[in-house]
Amino acid sequence: MVSVMVVGHLGELPLAGASLATSLANVTGYSLLTGMATAMDTLCGQAYGARLYHRLGVYKQRAMVVLSLACVPIILIWANTARILVFLGQDPAISAVAGEYARWMIPSLVVYVPLQCHIRFLQSQSIVLPVTASSGTTALCHPLVCWLLVYKAGLGSKGAALSNAVSYGINLVILALYVRLSSTCKNTWSGFSREAFRELRQFTALAMPSAMMICLEWWSFEILVLLSGLLPNPQLETSVLSICLNTGALLYMVPLGLSSSISTRVSNELGAGHPEAAKLATRVVMYMALSVGLVLALTMVLLRNVWGYLYSNEQEIVTYISRMLPILGISYLIDGLHSSLSGVLTGSGKQNIGAAVNLGAFYLLGIPLAAMLAFVFHLNGMALKAQDRVLGSARLLPVS
DSSP states (O other), X not given: OHHHHHHHTTOHHHHHHHHHHHHHHIIIIIHHHHHHHTHHHHHHHHHHHTTOTHHHHHXXXXXXXXXXXXXXXXXXXXXXXXXXXXXXXXXXXXXHHHXXXXXXXHHHHHHHHHHXXXXXXXXXXXXXXXXXXXXXXXXXHHHHHHHIIIIISOOTHHHHHHHHHHHHHHHHHHHHHHHHHOGGGTTTOOSOOGGGGSSHHHHHHHHHHHHHHHHHHHHHHHHHHHHHTTSSSHHHHHHHHHHHHHHHHHHTHHHHHHHHHHHHHHHHHHHTTOHHHHHHHHHHHHHHHHHHHHHHHHHHXXXXXXXXXXXXXXXXXXXXXXXXXXXHHHHHHHHHHHHHHHHHHHHTTOHHHHHHHHIIIIIIIIHHHHHIIIIISOOTHHHHHHHHHXXXXXXXXXXX
């Protein structure tokens, strides 16, 4: 999000290009890798609950092998981003800027894979303080890194893309040192093992539905960005919707924390043979998610008139964002509940159910409705963002 903010102050065209490239990178890369990595939540969490500690290190290495192989087609797509966007009907000028931005994001993939695996490895053991500390350190360093590369190094928007790799690297080094040196990981990490190259097919069999559960949701938001590029004044519509989605990603960090915690708790309890404790934890996290959602929705309403200035100095963009944020806040009120329930499914190894629910809610209902409101009833970007309200209601699952 910070990278897009910095690029936004370079002008409307760089902002639109960076936003579009980020959207494509999310669709084709980060969402897939993040989703595949959630298989570790199930495997490592249940192994830890069953006190099979040595398996955690093997699962981490196995995940790095599988995810690294998945990076090969992703790199090919990112290297040809400009051509892909033009083929999809996007503005040629925006596509050219987006293509350059995407190529400079490729180094971030090299770091993102081991970073995700280290995070899941630690979270499955309920070791969250080092993850929080490393993420906080990275978040504090990233604006400075981005500013240095964009302005001092003279790389412009390319520097903003490259800054992601640098920040991921800082985060990874901190976590890797902790795993290697801390006594808390002595039972779960004993170094590299040849076992990592065994049972790759079994790991992939769980990783793919895990990826689909994440990707089907993530992709739907990015499809909205592509649709916004087909609206009148595509630079404005693409920029505003991308900013709203970036803001949504920031808001999602709190529900994501709840999702990660309930996934760990459920997997640990099920691995230890305590299903009733897993049910109790699920009920508690649902109440927490509802409370957090109310606070986030109110915050977006209160900040709607000033939030846009963080991304752009263009008054037209700022005004448009102020109209979108109340819709965003309401949608993420419900999305927090959905995120927590997704964590429950992940912890119990039922990712296929989440994938089926997301497929119906997003692709059979939400996106067709958004397209109709935007292009038939001419509500433009307001319609594309408003579909979140429908999706949020449709994808809730009952808790037994």
